[in-house]
Amino acid sequence: MGLDSMHQSASAASTDKPLLSLRNINMNFGGVKALKNVSFDVRPGEVHCLAGENGCGKSTLIKVITGVYRPAEGAVIEYEGETYSHMSPVTAQDRGIQVIWQDLALFPEMTVAENIAFHEVLGGWPRLVDYGRMRRIAVDALARLGVTLDVDLPLKEYAIAQRQIVAIARALVGEAKLVFMDEPTASLTQSETDHLLEIVRSLSASGVAVVFVSHRLAEVLEISSRITVLRDGALVGVYPAAGMTQSKITELMTGKTFDQHVRARPRDDQPVVLDVRGLTRPGQFEDISLTVRRGETVGITGLLGAGRTELALALFGMLKPVSGTISIDGREVRFGSNREAIAAGVAYLSEDRLSLGLIQPQPIADNLVIASLRKILSGGLLSEDRKRSLVSRWIADLGVKIGHQADAISTLSGGNQQRVAIAKWLATDPKLLILDSPTVGVDVGARAGIFDIVAKLAESGLAIILISDEVPEVYFNADRVLHMAQGRIVGTYDPRQSRLEEIEAAVYA
Amino acid sequence: MTIIFERIKTAIGPEMAGPGLAFVAVVLVFGIASPQFLSAATFGSVAFQLPELGLLTLAMLLPILTGGLNLAITFTANLAGLTLAWVLKANGGADAGFDIFLVGSLLAVMVGAASGIVMGLVIAFTRAHPILVSLSMMIFLRGLGEFLTRGGDISGFPAFVGVIGHGSVAGIPVPLIVFVVCVLAWHLLLGRTKLGFNTYMIGSNLDATRYSGINTRKAIVLVYTLSGIMCAIAGIIMLARFNSVRIGHGESYLLITVLACFLGGVNPFGGFGRVIPVFVALVVLQLLSSGLNLVGANQHLATAVWGILLVGVMILRWVVSRIKISIVRRGS
Numbered sequence: 075m076g077l078d079s080m081h082q083s084a085s086a087a088s089t090d091k092p093l094l095s096l097r098n099i100n101m102n103f104g105g106v107k108a109l110k111n112v113s114f115d116v117r118p119g120e121v122h123c124l125a126g127e128n129g130c131g132k133s134t135l136i137k138v139i140t141g142v143y144r145p146a147e148g149a150v151i152e153y154e155g156e157t158y159s160h161m162s163p164v165t166a167q168d169r170g171i172q173v174i175w176q177d178l179a180l181f182p183e184m185t186v187a188e189n190i191a192f193h194e195v196l197g198g199w200p201r202l203v204d205y206g207r208m209r210r211i212a213v214d215a216l217a218r219l220g221v222t223l224d225v226d227l228p229l230k231e232y233a234i235a236q237r238q239i240v241a242i243a244r245a246l247v248g249e250a251k252l253v254f255m256d257e258p259t260a261s262l263t264q265s266e267t268d269h270l271l272e273i274v275r276s277l278s279a280s281g282v283a284v285v286f287v288s289h290r291l292a293e294v295l296e297i298s299s300r301i302t303v304l305r306d307g308a309l310v311g312v313y314p315a316a317g318m319t320q321s322k323i324t325e326l327m328t329g330k331t332f333d334q335h336v337r338a339r340p341r342d343d344q345p346v347v348l349d350v351r352g353l354t355r356p357g358q359f360e361d362i363s364l365t366v367r368r369g370e371t372v373g374i375t376g377l378l379g380a381g382r383t384e385l386a387l388a389l390f391g392m393l394k395p396v397s398g399t400i401s402i403d404g405r406e407v408r409f410g411s412n413r414e415a416i417a418a419g420v421a422y423l424s425e426d427r428l429s430l431g432l433i434q435p436q437p438i439a440d441n442l443v444i445a446s447l448r449k450i451l452s453g454g455l456l457s458e459d460r461k462r463s464l465v466s467r468w469i470a471d472l473g474v475k476i477g478h479q480a481d482a483i484s485t486l487s488g489g490n491q492q493r494v495a496i497a498k499w500l501a502t503d504p505k506l507l508i509l510d511s512p513t514v515g516v517d518v519g520a521r522a523g524i525f526d527i528v529a530k531l532a533e534s535g536l537a538i539i540l541i542s543d544e545v546p547e548v549y550f551n552a553d554r555v556l557h558m559a560q561g562r563i564v565g566t567y568d569p570r571q572s573r574l575e576e577i578e579a580a581v582y583a
Numbered sequence: 584m585t586i587i588f589e590r591i592k593t594a595i596g597p598e599m600a601g602p603g604l605a606f607v608a609v610v611l612v613f614g615i616a617s618p619q620f621l622s623a624a625t626f627g628s629v630a631f632q633l634p635e636l637g638l639l640t641l642a643m644l645l646p647i648l649t650g651g652l653n654l655a656i657t658f659t660a661n662l663a664g665l666t667l668a669w670v671l672k673a674n675g676g677a678d679a680g681f682d683i684f685l686v687g688s689l690l691a692v693m694v695g696a697a698s699g700i701v702m703g704l705v706i707a708f709t710r711a712h713p714i715l716v717s718l719s720m721m722i723f724l725r726g727l728g729e730f731l732t733r734g735g736d737i738s739g740f741p742a743f744v745g746v747i748g749h750g751s752v753a754g755i756p757v758p759l760i761v762f763v764v765c766v767l768a769w770h771l772l773l774g775r776t777k778l779g780f781n782t783y784m785i786g787s788n789l790d791a792t793r794y795s796g797i798n799t800r801k802a803i804v805l806v807y808t809l810s811g812i813m814c815a816i817a818g819i820i821m822l823a824r825f826n827s828v829r830i831g832h833g834e835s836y837l838l839i840t841v842l843a844c845f846l847g848g849v850n851p852f853g854g855f856g857r858v859i860p861v862f863v864a865l866v867v868l869q870l871l872s873s874g875l876n877l878v879g880a881n882q883h884l885a886t887a888v889w890g891i892l893l894v895g896v897m898i899l900r901w902v903v904s905r906i907k908i909s910i911v912r913r914g915s
Binding site: 392411412413415416422424429430431432433434435436440444445447451455456498502 | 771774775776777779780783784787788790791792793794795796797798854855
């Protein structure tokens with residue numbers, strides 16, 4: 075379906091005058107040039123992708139277009155034939171420019187109808203809310219997207235994928251002509267993503283231009299007709315999607331070349347570290363049997379909700395299996411808590427770095443030592459000196475770029491945060507490291523660095539379970555790939571013998 | 584050289600700016616306004632008044648750092664005081680010996696700890712909001728105390744109890760010694776122990792702390808237990824200061840302890856805050872009321888001025904953070 079849809083969206087984009095055209099956009103924050111002489115244009119009804127690593131200026135550019143920021147003198151913004159030196163948020167909204175931010179900016183406690191239509195029914199006299207009209211607006215907006223939701227339910231009852239649709243519906247209520255979507259698929263499964271892309275296509279077909287910002291290059295290629303690449307605040311170029319490849323976009327975004335090759339190698343001669351037999355927790359995972367050997371990286375892939383994270387949490391002592399056994403180094407273990415699992419040599423890097431993996435407001439140093447406090451004890455008390463030297467060592471070992479150890483971890487980029495999170499677990503001297511979606515929210519360029527670390531760790535003898543819903547990640551970086559679906563392991567692949575497309579076809583079927 | 588500088592910076596911390604400035608301002612203003620302000624008498628009165636509010640503030644500090652609150656502090660202190668009073672009355676009243684006092688104090692500490700353990704268990708296991716849990720405990724303790732005392736005073740303690748409340752050792756008031764020892768204990772606890780470390784982490788993100796292999800339930804129970812023990816120490820000092828126990832003594836301190844924590848730079852949502860700035864904040868509050876007293880202001884006005892000071896510090900902190908942001912933007 076990939077090629078087919080590409081042609082469709084390419085033909086949907088017309089080549090007449092641009093809807094929006096920017097020239098000479100410069101944006102300075104203090105001495106930092108966030109945007110350097112950038113130009114950008116969007117044609118009516120096209121799906122245009124804005125690509126670039128974190129900090130390359132994508133969000134800044136969106137904020138200039140929507141009037142949040144005022145660009146430096148000399149900027150020219152043309153929208154629907156009118157010229158502006160800068161936008162204001164009110165003008166942008168009135169003229170049909172809408173943004174769906176990654177965090178969606180919705181109200182979880184309010185109903186679907188309120189979320190979609192509150193903006194429309196506010197204002198006017200008398201200052202009363204017409205709930206009937208609100209519901210009608212909401213139902214209409216959802217119908218335009220071909221979706222039916224119970225508009226009277228509080229939004230929090232719906233999963234993230236439906237909330238995304240609610241956010242899109244809200245944008246459509248305001249008669250949108252140009253919609254920006256910031257990482258709309260970041261937390262969606264493949265089938266949810268497909269549905270979202272379908273919606274984007276129908277928006278485009280109805281004449282709404284969509285600017286799509288995404289880390290996932292496969293879907294970028296699938297959905298967009300043109301791609302604008304930014305790097306370090308400057309325009310790299312505008313490219314037609316036809317004829318582009320993922321690796322070419324990555325090269326343009328990072329300015330570096332990456333060659334991906336299958337890293338798998340045989341580990342059959344190594345002793346078994348983890349031996350799981352018939353592990354079952356009904357409704358979450360069933361009859362799971364797997365082994366991980368010393369120095370081996372076992373990849374687990376499958377759709378979100380396949381039970382991958384639940385299985386990992388059971389191995390980490392945070393979910394109790396109902397039946398089956400877990401053995402580590404040949405000894406059967408039953409964990410009452412994750413503390414016992416850590417003591418037995420199991421470490422688990424959470425998929426949710428923002429709310430479970432790291433304590434965002436707290437210092438880098440404290441985040442790194444939290445799981446291995448006993449190592450910095452001196453006479454029963456925590457030692458600042460030991461903490462500092464332990465942290466310095468890990469920072470150097472894993473090549474983390476930081477300002478000061480006392481800075482909040484939230485000040486680091488996704489890739490550097492993830493390195494600290496890995497260091498936090500390595501400091502506990504694990505035998506088995508479970509990496510649950512370690513590249514979520516990490517730049518393409520930094521991902522390679524994370525996998526280099528994983529490869530080195532495996533080389534040093536660590537047993538690793540690598541969980542990811544992106545099949546290529548496990549294909550290229552694991553020695554064996556397990557496919558999980560509906561709580562069961564339904565397939566095992568050896569990357570040296572199977573083709574990537576074969577595994578992808580099975581997983582995304 | 585830079586390491587030494589960094590260490591001094593981390594030891595003092597950014598939280599010190601607010602209370603430090605307020606301290607300098609109060610000393611300057613009253614030093615000029617009243618010649619008697621910078622005298623031994625002022626510092627004597629501060630030294631005797633500081634510990635009651637101070638000990639209760641320490642009891643409030645730990646739960647706030649975990650992102651919670653302990654609204655039962657004053658009544659826990661009262662109940663602990665009542666326990667001590669009961670032991671003294673039952674064993675000779677005014678003729679009771681010092682050993683009886685020690686036994687009574689131990690029981691009082693156990694009562695305080697029990698109040699904390701119950702709250703801690705409920706908060707840790709049900710994850711009910713600490714405000715509701717401690718409010719329930721507060722109402723329970725008040726009712727229990729009023730029932731036991733029929734709302735009256737209990738007095739008639741041995742003479743040495745008065746010495747503990749009003750005496751001095753080497754010129755330093757006994758309550759102040761107790762308070763300073765407790766401040767240092769809390770400073771050590773928060774800065775150098777695992778429990779202290781976990782307290783801050785829980786305050787910022789309980790789930791992430793649990794995922795890191797920290798026994799968060801145990802930490803929360805310990806935090807509330809220590810809070811209860813600190814209440815009991817406050818209750819014993821209050822008994823000695825007033826030479827009596829009455830349910831409701833010190834009730835007005837409750838919200839002031841919360842504000843003293845914020846004045847000392849503690850984050851109201853938990854995760855950040857140090858003991859020493861809170862200590863300085865408490866000294867500032869006491870100096871302010873002593874100073875106002877000296878220039879002849881009404882005692883009730885002093886409380887009002889506390890309110891103004893606290894709001895002023897919040898605004899000042901906001902202004903400073905705006906300036907910092909603009910410096911950072913220009914600098915980089």
